[in-house]
Amino acid sequence: MSILRIGGIASGLDTEQIVKDLMRVERMKTDKLFRQRQVMDWQKEQFRTIINHVRRFRDKYFNIAQPGTNLMSPSTLKKMTASSSSPDVTVTAGADALNGDSTFQVLQSAVAAQAVASAVCANSAAGNRLSLSDNMQTVSSKLTQELQFDENGSFNLSINGAQITIHQTDTLNTVLNRINTSAADVKVSYSTFSDSVTFTAKNTGAGHITTNDGGNFFSALGLVPIDENIGDPGRNAEFKINGFAGTRTSNVFTIDGITYNIFARIDEPTEVMTVTASSDTEGIYKLIEKFIDDYNSLLETINSKLKEERFRDFSPLTEEQKDTMKDKDIDKWEEKAQSGLLKNDSSLENMLRNMRSALYDTVVGFHLSQIGIETSRDYRDQGKLVLKDSGNTLRQAIAANPDKITAIFSQRSEISYSPNLTSAQRQQRYNESGLAHRLSDIISDNIRTTRSNQGHKGLLLEKAGIEGDLSEVNNFIDKRISEINQRMNRMNELLDRKEQQYYRQFTAMEKVLQQLYSQSDWLTMQLNQGFSGR
Numbered sequence: 001m002s003i004l005r006i007g008g009i010a011s012g013l014d015t016e017q018i019v020k021d022l023m024r025v026e027r028m029k030t031d032k033l034f035r036q037r038q039v040m041d042w043q044k045e046q047f048r049t050i051i052n053h054v055r056r057f058r059d060k061y062f063n064i065a066q067p068g069t070n071l072m073s074p075s076t077l078k079k080m081t082a083s084s085s086s087p088d089v090t091v092t093a094g095a096d097a098l099n100g101d102s103t104f105q106v107l108q109s110a111v112a113a114q115a116v117a118s119a120v121c122a123n124s125a126a127g128n129r130l131s132l133s134d135n136m137q138t139v140s141s142k143l144t145q146e147l148q149f150d151e152n153g154s155f156n157l158s159i160n161g162a163q164i165t166i167h168q169t170d171t172l173n174t175v176l177n178r179i180n181t182s183a184a185d186v187k188v189s190y191s192t193f194s195d196s197v198t199f200t201a202k203n204t205g206a207g208h209i210t211t212n213d214g215g216n217f218f219s220a221l222g223l224v225p226i227d228e229n230i231g232d233p234g235r236n237a238e239f240k241i242n243g244f245a246g247t248r249t250s251n252v253f254t255i256d257g258i259t260y261n262i263f264a265r266i267d268e269p270t271e272v273m274t275v276t277a278s279s280d281t282e283g284i285y286k287l288i289e290k291f292i293d294d295y296n297s298l299l300e301t302i303n304s305k306l307k308e309e310r311f312r313d314f315s316p317l318t319e320e321q322k323d324t325m326k327d328k329d330i331d332k333w334e335e336k337a338q339s340g341l342l343k344n345d346s347s348l349e350n351m352l353r354n355m356r357s358a359l360y361d362t363v364v365g366f367h368l369s370q371i372g373i374e375t376s377r378d379y380r381d382q383g384k385l386v387l388k389d390s391g392n393t394l395r396q397a398i399a400a401n402p403d404k405i406t407a408i409f410s411q412r413s414e415i416s417y418s419p420n421l422t423s424a425q426r427q428q429r430y431n432e433s434g435l436a437h438r439l440s441d442i443i444s445d446n447i448r449t450t451r452s453n454q455g456h457k458g459l460l461l462e463k464a465g466i467e468g469d470l471s472e473v474n475n476f477i478d479k480r481i482s483e484i485n486q487r488m489n490r491m492n493e494l495l496d497r498k499e500q501q502y503y504r505q506f507t508a509m510e511k512v513l514q515q516l517y518s519q520s521d522w523l524t525m526q527l528n529q530g531f532s533g534r
Contacts, residue, residue, distance in 0.1 A: 027495060029491060030488055030491050030492060030495065031318050033484050033487055033488050033491070034316070034318060034488070035315045035316045035318075036484055037481055037484045037485070037488075038316035039316060039341060040477050040480055040481050040484070041477075041481065042316075042337075042338050042341055043341045043342065043464070043477060044464045044465070044475075044477045044478070044481075046305060046338075046341055046342055047342070047460060047463060047464030047477075048464055048465070048466055048467070050301060050302055050305065050342075050348065050460070051447055051460050051461070051464065051466050052466070053298055053301050053302075054298065054443055054446065054447055054460075055447060055466075057294055057295070057298050057443070058440065058443045058444075058447070060294065061291055061294070061436065061439075062436060062439065062440035062443070069287065069290075069291075071287075071291065071409045071410060071435075071436035072410055072412070072434075072436045072437055072440060073410060074095070074406050074410040074412075075094075075095035075096075076095075076287070076410070077284055077287070077288075077402070077405055077406040077409055077410060078095035078279075078402065078406055079095070079279070079280035079283040079284050079287070080093035080094065080095065080097045080099075080257070080277055080278065080279060080280055081093055081277070081278055081279075081280040081283070082097065082258055082275060082276065082277045082278075083275070083276050084104070084273055084274075084275050085273045085274045085275075086104075086270065086271075086273040088106070088262065088263070088264040088266060088270065089104065089106065089260060089261065089262050089263075089273065090260075090261045090263065091104075091258055091259065091260055091261070091275050092258070092259045092261075093257060093258050093259075093277045093280075094254070094257045094258070094259065095257065096256065096257030097256065097257030097258050097277045098256065098257065098277060099277060099278050099279065100276075100277060100278075101274055101275065101276050101277075102241060102242050102258075102274075102275045102277075103240075103241070103242050103243070103272050103273070103274060103275070104239065104240070104241055104260065104272070104273050104274075104275050105239060105240045105269060105270055105271070105272045105273065106237070106238075106239050106262055106266045106269070106270045107238035107239055107240065107245075107269045108235065108237065108238050108266055108267060108268075108269075109237055109251055109262045109264065109265050109266040109267075110204035110205060110234070110235060110236055110237035110248065110249060110250055110251045110262070111204055111234050111235045111265070112200055112201040112202070112203065112204045112205075112234045113200075113201040113207055113208050113209050113231060113232065113233050113234035114198065114199065114200045114201070114209075114231050114232055114234075115198070115199040115209055115218075115223050115230040115231020115232070116196055116197075116198050116199075116231065117196060117197040117198075117218075117221040117222045117223045118194065118195070118196045118222070119195055119196070119222070120143055120144065120195055120196065120197055120221050120222060121142045121143065121144070121195055122142065122143060122144045123142070128142055129142070129192055129195050130142060130172055130190060130192070130195075131172070131192075132171065132172050132173035132176075132190070133171055133172070133173065134171065134172050135168060135169055135170065135171055135172075136149075136166060136167065136168050136169070136170050136171075136172070136175060137149075137153075137168040137169075139172050140220070143220045143221065144220065144222060145216060145219055145220040146216070146220065147215050147216055147217060147220050148215050148216045149168055149215065153167060153168040153169070154166060154167040154168065155214050155215025155217070156214045156215070157211065157212070157213075157214040157215055157217050158210075158211055158212040158214060159179065159182070159184035159186060159199075159209065159210070159211050160183075160184045160185060160186065160209060160210055160211075161183075161184075161210070162182045162183040162184035162185075164178055164179055164182055164184070166178075166215060166217070172190065176188050176189065176190065185201060185202045185203060186199050186200060186201055186202060186209060187199070187200050187201075187202055188200075197221055199223075199230070199231065201234055203249070203250070204234055204235075204236075204237075204249060204250055204251060205234050205235070205236055205249030205250070206233065206234055206235055206236050206249070207233060207234055208229035208230065208231065208233045208234075209229070209230050209231055210225075210228045210229055210230075211225055211228060211230055212228065213225050213228075218230055236248060236249050237249070237250065237251050237253070237262060239260075239262075240272075241255060251263065257277075258275065258277060279398070279399065279402045281395060281398045281399045281402075282395075284398050284402065284405065285391065285394060285395050285398055288373075288394065288405075288409075289387065289391065289394075292373065292385045292386075292387065295384075295385060296381075296384040296385060299352065299382065299383055299384055300382075300384070302348055302351075302352055303352070303382045303383075305341075305342040305343070305345075305348070306342060306343060306344060306345060306348055306349060306352075307343070307382075308339050308340045308341075308342070308343055309339055309340050309343075310339060310340025310341075310343050311336040311337070311339055311340065314333055314336040314337040314339075315337060316334070316337050317330065317333060317334065317337070347446070347459050347460060347463060348460075351442060351443075351446050351459075351460075352383065354442045355439060355442055356375075356383045358430075358435060358438035358439055358442060359375075359385070359435060359439075360375070361438075363407070363408045363411060363433075363434050363435060364404075364407050364408065364411060364434075366404060366407075366408055368385075368408070368435075369388075370397075371393065371394055371397040371398075371404075371405060371408065372387060372388040372389065372391065372392070372393025372394035372395075372396075372397060373385055373386075373387060373388070373394060374386055374387075374388050407434060408434055408435060409434050409435050409436045410434045410436055410437075411432070411433060411434035411437070412432075412433065412434070412437060413428070413429040413430075413431075413432035413433045413437065414432065415428055415429040415432070417429070417437075417440070417441050417444060419444075419445070419448060419450070419451075419452035419453075419456070420452055420453045429441070444458065445458060445459060446458045446459045446460045446461075447460055447461055447466070448461070449461065449466075449469050449471070457469075457471055461475065462475060462476060463475060463476050463477065464476070464477050465477075465478060
């Protein structure tokens with residue numbers, strides 16, 4: 001209910017300002033809650049920034065969708081390199097390739113079946129050649145033979161078993177596109193310059209382009225089918241590896257972990273070439289070096305928040321306070337107000353502690369320091385990894401025993417990760433796992449979006465949530481913020497009532513004063529009349 005507010009007409013008091021000042025004192029309680037809510041909202045944002053950093057690190061190094069950097073896969077660190085002594089053949093080596101030399105000889109390259117119809121127009125010398133915009137009736141009149149349309153002005157053509165319908169009103173361009181996009185697996189084109197139509201199988205390998213020559217289509221082009229075949233047949237690639245003959249339909253194929261690419265047309269046997277496969281020491285080194293850089297970056301991000309100075313004298317500003325300040329002063333104030341909100345946070349400290357332990361403990365009897373990776377001795381680095389001897393020790397370890405490097409990072413336990421493992425199972429998995437699986441488990445424990453049997457997600461998501469997941473609104477901090485909002489709503493209702501009470505009191509006072517003043521004026525008037533009558 002609205003209150004009739006009477007200003008200080010009788011009293012001369014600025015009641016509006018007095019009530020405002022009184023309410024400022026009353027609202028100090030809600031301002032305190034506002035500051036608590038703002039601090040928690042800032043904390044949530046900072047947690048989520050860290051969670052996103054952790055997710056990027058996980059998605060890069062512990063993700064099967066990233067085969068080039070997934071350290072949990074043994075093949076990622078079994079990088080191989082291969083070279084060929086021939087300029088006509090390139091080779092690449094996969095994880096399954098064996099170290100050493102082999103011989104390779106190309107007997108012939110694979111070729112696609114092709115049919116070329118030259119001088120298709122009856123009067124091409126006179127310049128009456130086909131145009132892509134010609135309809136098929138016009139095309140028929142220009143060919144050496146006419147096309148045969150049925151009573152509906154169309155015919156059905158079969159190419160490699162694919163049925164294609166052609167109408168008199170179709171343009172030549174439409175027909176070519178219809179063939180190219182059909183299931184015939186051929187590419188057809190017309191050259192105005194040479195007055196030729198070329199059909200080429202999309203895939204190499206033995207076999208002809210086949211047709212039923214519906215509508216006299218191929219015969220009209222000068223490609224008379226023989227046993228339903230037109231043009232020249234394709235052929236398979238033929239080769240020898242270490243003297244053993246082989247054949248493939250494509251010029252790109254993989255055998256024993258080595259992918260061969262015959263990119264030149266070869267019709268006669270080539271000289272025997274040498275193919276050399278060896279461990280890609282530098283490629284493996286670069287991957288581990290980048291992993292160390294990204295791990296150190298993650299540590300630096302988290303540690304900077306854990307050690308950030310807290311300025312307790314700089315509380316969040318209310319809107320009323322901001323109204324009295326300049327924008328640059330607000331920015332400086334809030335920068336300090338947001339500093340140190342995650343200082344010494346136990347959940348982040350525990351995650352880092354576990355990650356450092358995972359990298360420090362031995363795997364299959366080996367320690368990272370034995371392959372040239374150490375923890376920085378500078379306490380200010382707070383657990384960062386460094387490469388000993390500028391990385392030369394790691395390079396030597398990779399070259400000497402790449403399988404050991406693979407085992408240290410990628411060894412897999414027979415027990416799969418699950419948040420529901422018993423303590424004994426978790427310990428067994430930890431002992432049997434390489435560093436990548438250990439780190440992946442620790443990260444999953446903290447940012448996992450799936451729930452355990454108890455209904456819990458990752459610890460950090462339970463605490464602050466992440467966008468795109470139900471935890472975005474269902475987390476510890478947001479629950480606390482919701483509680484504060486409810487308290488603020490109740491308190492604001494009480495304050496509104498308090499403000500109305502103040503105005504009622506001042507209104508009542510003004511009315512009493514007006515009555516007193518009226519009575520005083522009446523008495524004064526009576527007295528004045530009495531004296532004047534004497």
